[in-house]
Structures are given as structure tokens and as C-alpha cells.
Amino acid sequence: MxxxxxxxxxxxxxxxxxxxxxxxxxxxxxxxxxxxxxxxxxxxxxxxxxxxxxxxxxxxxxxxxxxxxxxxxxxxxxxxxxxxxxxxxxxxxxxxxxxxxxxxxxxxxxxxxxxxxxxxxxxxxxxxxxxxxxxxxxxxxxxxxxxxxxxxxxxxxxxxxxxxxxxxxxxxxxxxxxxxxxxxxxxxxxxxxxxxxxxxxxxxxxHDDSAIKTSEYRRFEIVEIFENLAEFYKNQGKDDLADLITTSRIPKAIFGNMNYFFYNDYDFDEVIAKMKELDLFEKLSRYEGDSKFKYKIRAFLLNPKIYYKTWKKFKNSID
The missing domain is CATH 3.90.550.10 (Spore Coat Polysaccharide Biosynthesis Protein SpsA; Chain A)
Structure with a gap:
């Protein structure tokens, strides 16, 4: 050929x-x-x-x-x-x-x-x-x-x-x-x-039967992948990219997937337990970026249960 x-x-x-x-x-x-x-x-x-x-x-x-x-x-x-x-x-x-x-x-x-x-x-x-x-x-x-x-x-x-x-x-x-x-x-x-x-x-x-739809909490694997990628960039001498992963991409991935589970009616206590198991609260707290998103993260970290109830009430009001 x-x-x-x-x-x-x-x-x-x-x-x-x-x-x-x-x-x-x-x-x-x-x-x-x-x-x-x-x-x-x-x-x-x-x-x-x-x-x-x-x-x-x-x-x-x-x-x-x-x-x-x-x-x-x-x-x-x-x-x-x-x-x-x-x-x-x-x-x-x-x-x-x-x-x-x-x-x-x-x-x-x-x-x-x-x-x-x-x-x-x-x-x-x-x-x-x-x-x-x-x-x-x-x-x-x-x-x-x-x-x-x-x-x-x-x-x-x-x-x-x-x-x-x-x-x-x-x-x-x-x-x-x-x-x-x-x-x-x-x-x-x-x-x-x-x-x-x-x-x-x-x-x-x-489709409903896609790998992403059926992966459940394996969606949080993205955090480990980005941690590995940060190390990869450091080895290339690209510390600025590695820092962006830690202070932006990982926190946003955690927050986005957490809200995905909430939106799809996963059990609140199970989600929180999984996040604690994977040490995601500490990684979420490293976010550095726009103040609006930072406020959301802080509100969640301050009291996850209140954040969840407020989020749920807002979601139900627009469904």
C-alpha cells in the first residue's frame, strides 16, 4: 500500500x-x-x-x-x-x-x-x-x-x-x-x-450502554491519569503545565464528576465516602482560578451536605 x-x-x-x-x-x-x-x-x-x-x-x-x-x-x-x-x-x-x-x-x-x-x-x-x-x-x-x-x-x-x-x-x-x-x-x-x-x-x-455510562465511580480515575500526566510534563521540564494540572484541571475534573454523580442520583454518602477514600477533598482544595468557581468549591468543602441539598433544590427547580 x-x-x-x-x-x-x-x-x-x-x-x-x-x-x-x-x-x-x-x-x-x-x-x-x-x-x-x-x-x-x-x-x-x-x-x-x-x-x-x-x-x-x-x-x-x-x-x-x-x-x-x-x-x-x-x-x-x-x-x-x-x-x-x-x-x-x-x-x-x-x-x-x-x-x-x-x-x-x-x-x-x-x-x-x-x-x-x-x-x-x-x-x-x-x-x-x-x-x-x-x-x-x-x-x-x-x-x-x-x-x-x-x-x-x-x-x-x-x-x-x-x-x-x-x-x-x-x-x-x-x-x-x-x-x-x-x-x-x-x-x-x-x-x-x-x-x-x-x-x-x-x-x-x-448510547446508554457506553463504557462511560457504565463505569460508575471509575470516572474518578481521571484524577490519577492527570497526576501521571503532571509527572510526565515535569520530566519534560514543563513545570507550568504540571502546575496547571494540579491547580486547575484536577479540581475541575473532581468537581465535574462529583456533580455528574449527584445529577444522576447516586447516593450522597457513597459519593462522599469514595471521594474521601481517594483523598479528593484535599486535591479539590488546591484550585486556583476564577473566583466564582473557587467560591463553589469552598462552599462544598465547608459543608458538603448543605451544598448538596442546595444544589439538589436548584436542580429540581429547573427540571
Whole structure:
């Protein structure tokens, strides 16, 4: 397979309802010079049969890899190892992309490029987070994410394959929540510039049975991931990024996930017990940033029960 500009990596596990549409959206790109790498991670439904049928009728270069179930991170890592493209993109098996996804991302010059996405859940759709700049340093994009001024998802990016491979960047299979943003933030730290495109070309579909929906308190794993990332940045001599993680990103992740549990009616005492077990109160108190958010954290730390009751009353008033 010569002249492969982009490798599109698709991990699959029991996605027979969606994988056909996902592959159609990838096959029908208005872009030449790409390959499709599908890693079937031990599916027990008809996913593999659908994959073979779809790709056998396509003229797009492709690889179908079948392995025993090892998890999505190892499946993506296998795709990286098999990829022959100059750049890498990732598409989840229940999402879909528009026909210009690759052409909007690819420029052959910058280390990374980024497009917009829409998240669809039930009858709701998110609003894209448009950016005024067309070119940004990787360092600035990392800082914006750590300050949550512009949080993004890893599949919004196109990655230069040489950066990923020369620096041994891989998805961490020990985690099921947050391993993808760790991958992106590590990769970006080795890059120069990111091309920014405000075209919406990726549609992220949130299903009730997704890993995030069923992970329960493992959502708090994101704290450990960011602690590891802070150490990673320190080893690179990027203490400013490590400090941002401690004083901004981790507290916001804790508070956001805590409120997620409250919003979804998790037991208050269980949430608090889990936070104490993971020493999240102390880590939450390290927040340094805007006064409004700092006030919310202080109010919670002063009396979690009163904060919860007030929050619950407010939530019920707007439901």
C-alpha cells in the first residue's frame, strides 16, 4: 500500500448495530490516499461479518484485524502499530464522520489538525466550540484544555504518525475513563502547531450502554491519569503545565464528576465516602482560578451536605 497519507483506526467490540454505518461514512470520503484499519476486539455478535462484508466491496485499502478481547486501548494501540499512513485519525465504531472529514483535517504540513464535532444523546445535540484562530501552538492548545477553556476529544485530532511512534505514545489499557485525553495531551506535547478547522465533521453518538455510562465511580480515575500526566510534563521540564494540572484541571475534573454523580442520583454518602477514600477533598482544595468557581468549591468543602441539598433544590427547580 503506497502513498498512504492517512490511516483511519477503528476499534470494534460488539457494535453490529452501528459499525455498518460507521464504515460507510469512512469509505465514502472525498479524499484519496487513506487506509482503514479495523480492529475487532473479540466481538461475540455479528460485527466481524459486517466489517468483512462492507470492506470487501470497497476499493479503499484496508486491514481487518481480529484479536481476543483486550479492551479498546489495546485495540487502538494495535491499529497504531499496523498503520502505514503519514497521519493517524481515530473513529469509534458507533460514531460517524461526514464525507469531508479527512480532507478537512489533512494539510500535510502541521503536526496536528483539529476539527469540530457534535455530540448526540437521545434527542439532544451539543453546540460546537468554535475557535477564532486558524493556527495554534500545541502548547497553547494544551493550556486551553487544562484550563478547560477549550476541552476537546482525542478523535477531533489528526496526529502525525512519526510523533506518536518516535515518542512511544500509546493508550493506557489500565484505565477505561480518560485514557484518550491522556493520549492526546501527551502527543501534543511533542508537536509544534495545530491547524484549527471549525467545520463540523465528526458526530459522537452517546448510547446508554457506553463504557462511560457504565463505569460508575471509575470516572474518578481521571484524577490519577492527570497526576501521571503532571509527572510526565515535569520530566519534560514543563513545570507550568504540571502546575496547571494540579491547580486547575484536577479540581475541575473532581468537581465535574462529583456533580455528574449527584445529577444522576447516586447516593450522597457513597459519593462522599469514595471521594474521601481517594483523598479528593484535599486535591479539590488546591484550585486556583476564577473566583466564582473557587467560591463553589469552598462552599462544598465547608459543608458538603448543605451544598448538596442546595444544589439538589436548584436542580429540581429547573427540571
Amino acid at each position: 503506497d502513498n498512504i497519507k492517512v490511516s483511519t483506526i477503528v476499534p470494534v467490540y460488539n457494535s453490529e448495530e452501528y459499525i455498518g454505518g460507521t464504515l460507510d461514512s469512512i469509505i465514502n470520503q472525498d479524499f484519496n490516499g487513506f487506509e482503514i484499519i479495523v480492529i475487532d476486539d473479540g466481538s461475540t455478535d455479528n460485527s466481524l461479518e459486517i466489517i468483512r462484508e462492507k470492506l470487501s466491496k470497497s476499493t479503499v485499502p484496508h486491514q481487518i484485524i481480529h484479536q481476543e478481547n483486550q479492551g479498546v486501548s489495546r485495540a487502538r494501540n494495535r491499529g497504531i502499530e499496523e498503520a502505514q499512513g503519514e497521519y493517524l485519525v481515530f473513529v469509534d465504531s458507533d460514531d460517524y464522520i461526514t464525507g469531508n472529514h479527512l480532507s478537512e483535517l489533512y494539510n500535510g504540513e502541521t503536526d496536528f489538525s483539529l476539527i469540530q464535532f457534535i455530540k448526540r444523546e437521545a434527542n439532544k445535540s451539543s453546540t460546537p466550540n468554535y475557535i477564532s484562530k486558524r493556527l495554534m501552538s500545541c502548547q497553547d492548545l494544551i493550556k486551553m484544555e487544562l484550563n478547560m477553556q477549550m476541552p476537546f476529544n482525542f478523535w477531533q485530532l489528526m496526529y502525525k504518525a512519526s510523533i506518536i511512534n518516535e515518542n512511544s505514545i500509546r493508550f493506557n489499557p489500565d484505565y477505561i475513563y480518560g485514557e484518550d485525553i491522556e493520549f492526546a495531551l501527551k502527543a501534543l506535547s511533542f508537536g509544534g502547531e495545530v491547524a484549527i478547522n471549525n467545520e463540523v465533521t465528526y458526530y459522537y453518538i452517546q
